[in-house]
Amino acid sequence: MHRRDFLIASGLGLAAANHGVLNEGYCDATVAWSKDLADHRIVKFETFHSRDQYARSLGPNAKRGPHGAGYTRPFRIATTDQGARGIGMCWPKEDVIKPFVGAKLADLFDPSVGVTEEAHVLDYVLHDLAGVILGKPVYEMMGAHGPTEIDTYSGAIYMEDLMPKAKPRGVPAVLDACQMDYDSGYRSFKLKIGRARWMKQDEGDRRDIEVTRAVREKFPDCKILVDANDGYSVDRFLNYVTGVADCDLFWIEEPFVEHRNGLARLKDHMHKVGCKALIADGEARTGSAPKLWKWGEYEQKFIDRFFTLADEQLIDVCVFDIGTLGFTRWRKVMPILQETGIAAAPHLWGCTPKPLYCAHLAAGVGNVLIVEGIPGVGKNLDYSNFTIRNGNLCVPNLPGFGISRSDGAGIGLRKSAS
Ligand SMILES: [Mg+2]
Structure with missing residues (x-):
C-alpha cells in the first residue's frame, strides 16, 4: 500500500478541507x-x-x-x-x-x-x-481533526536485563517490565535495543534478538516497536532484522545514523525477509539552529536531509521531539508532514505530562500515528482525567488540557477495562 493511502486507511489523515484551508465553521x-x-x-x-x-x-x-x-x-x-x-x-x-x-x-x-x-x-x-x-479542550481549539482515543505505547522498556550491574536479571526482567505496563493498560511496547554498547558485540546483538522474540512470544496481541538509538551499523542491523523477521514489528526507530544508502539497504532487506515495520526517524540531532525558526531548534540541513529521505520513502514516521520543535510549531508543520505522506509520533521522553500534551495534538491536528507513553505520575499533578483503554490514550472533553494541580504524590492515568 502506498504510504499516503496507508495514512488515510489508518484514519490519520486530515480531511483535505482541513488542510491549509480551514473549514468555515x-x-x-x-x-x-x-x-x-x-x-x-x-x-x-x-x-x-x-x-x-x-x-x-x-x-x-x-x-x-x-x-x-x-x-x-x-x-x-x-x-x-x-x-x-x-x-x-x-x-x-x-x-x-x-x-x-x-x-x-x-x-x-x-x-x-x-x-x-x-x-x-x-x-x-x-x-x-x-x-x-x-x-x-485544547484539541477542540485546534480544530478536532484527529481521534480522541489514540494508540499509545510504553516507551519505558529499557535494557532491564542488564540490571542490576552486579547481578543482571536477564531477559525475564524485560518481560516483567512489559507485564507491568500491560497491567497498566498498555498494549504496545517499545523495546530499547543496541546492547552491544554494554556487552560484547556478538552477545549484545544476540540478546537484542532474544529479547524481541521473548516479548513477541509472551505478548502475541501487542504491538512491538524497537529503538536502537542509532546504536547499530547497517550490516549488523540487517542481521537483527533477519533474526526477528517473523516477529511482526510495528516500527523500527533510529537503527543507525540515517543515511540514504543504509536506509535503502534496510528497506530492501526488510522486503526480502518479509518485515513490514515502519521506519521512524528524526529524533537525534547533532547541532542546533542559530535561532528558533519554523522547525524550532532543528538545523536547516537536518530538516533538508530528513525530507530528502522521506521523499524517497526511506522514512515513514517522523519522531521530531515535541520540545525541540515546540507545541505551536507542531501545529503549524503537521500539514507539511502530511503532504509528504509522513505520519508523526513526536518523541517526548521523559516528562510524564508530555504524552498528555501530545494526545491533544493528535486529537487536535490529526496525523499522529501513536503516542509515546511514559508510565508513571508527576508529583503535584493529577492526570486522572485521562484514561487508558484497550491500549488507547483517551483525551478528556474538559476545558484546557485537563491536567490539574494536586498537591502530593501525583495521580496517574485512569485505567478502564473497556
Ligand atoms: Mg528514540
Whole structure:
C-alpha cells in the first residue's frame, strides 16, 4: 500500500478541507474565541515543581546508562485579571516569564495558531489558559481533526536485563517490565535495543534478538516497536532484522545514523525477509539552529536531509521531539508532514505530562500515528482525567488540557477495562 493511502486507511489523515484551508465553521469559531480572549490580561504567574515518578527505575539504552525514575521540572500557573487560571509545563527562569505580566492574552495567543513567537516559552500555559477561558479542550481549539482515543505505547522498556550491574536479571526482567505496563493498560511496547554498547558485540546483538522474540512470544496481541538509538551499523542491523523477521514489528526507530544508502539497504532487506515495520526517524540531532525558526531548534540541513529521505520513502514516521520543535510549531508543520505522506509520533521522553500534551495534538491536528507513553505520575499533578483503554490514550472533553494541580504524590492515568 502506498504510504499516503496507508495514512488515510489508518484514519490519520486530515480531511483535505482541513488542510491549509480551514473549514468555515472553525474559522468563524476562532474569530469569536479570539474576541473572548481579548478581555483577559495576565496579572501573575506562580511556579511550582513536579518530580516524575516512573513506574520503575529504568535501565540503560544504547546511548546512556541507567535512566532512573524521573526528573523534576517547573510548571507555571498564569492568572488573568478576570480570575481565569491556566497551568502548563514551563522551563524558563523567572526573569524570562516576568515581562509577560500585564500582557493581553490576545496579543500572545491566537486559538487558530497557538502562541506568538515571543511567547513560545508559555506554549503549554497559554494553550491551557485559553482552553479554560473558552470552556474548550485544547484539541477542540485546534480544530478536532484527529481521534480522541489514540494508540499509545510504553516507551519505558529499557535494557532491564542488564540490571542490576552486579547481578543482571536477564531477559525475564524485560518481560516483567512489559507485564507491568500491560497491567497498566498498555498494549504496545517499545523495546530499547543496541546492547552491544554494554556487552560484547556478538552477545549484545544476540540478546537484542532474544529479547524481541521473548516479548513477541509472551505478548502475541501487542504491538512491538524497537529503538536502537542509532546504536547499530547497517550490516549488523540487517542481521537483527533477519533474526526477528517473523516477529511482526510495528516500527523500527533510529537503527543507525540515517543515511540514504543504509536506509535503502534496510528497506530492501526488510522486503526480502518479509518485515513490514515502519521506519521512524528524526529524533537525534547533532547541532542546533542559530535561532528558533519554523522547525524550532532543528538545523536547516537536518530538516533538508530528513525530507530528502522521506521523499524517497526511506522514512515513514517522523519522531521530531515535541520540545525541540515546540507545541505551536507542531501545529503549524503537521500539514507539511502530511503532504509528504509522513505520519508523526513526536518523541517526548521523559516528562510524564508530555504524552498528555501530545494526545491533544493528535486529537487536535490529526496525523499522529501513536503516542509515546511514559508510565508513571508527576508529583503535584493529577492526570486522572485521562484514561487508558484497550491500549488507547483517551483525551478528556474538559476545558484546557485537563491536567490539574494536586498537591502530593501525583495521580496517574485512569485505567478502564473497556
Ligand atoms: Mg528514540
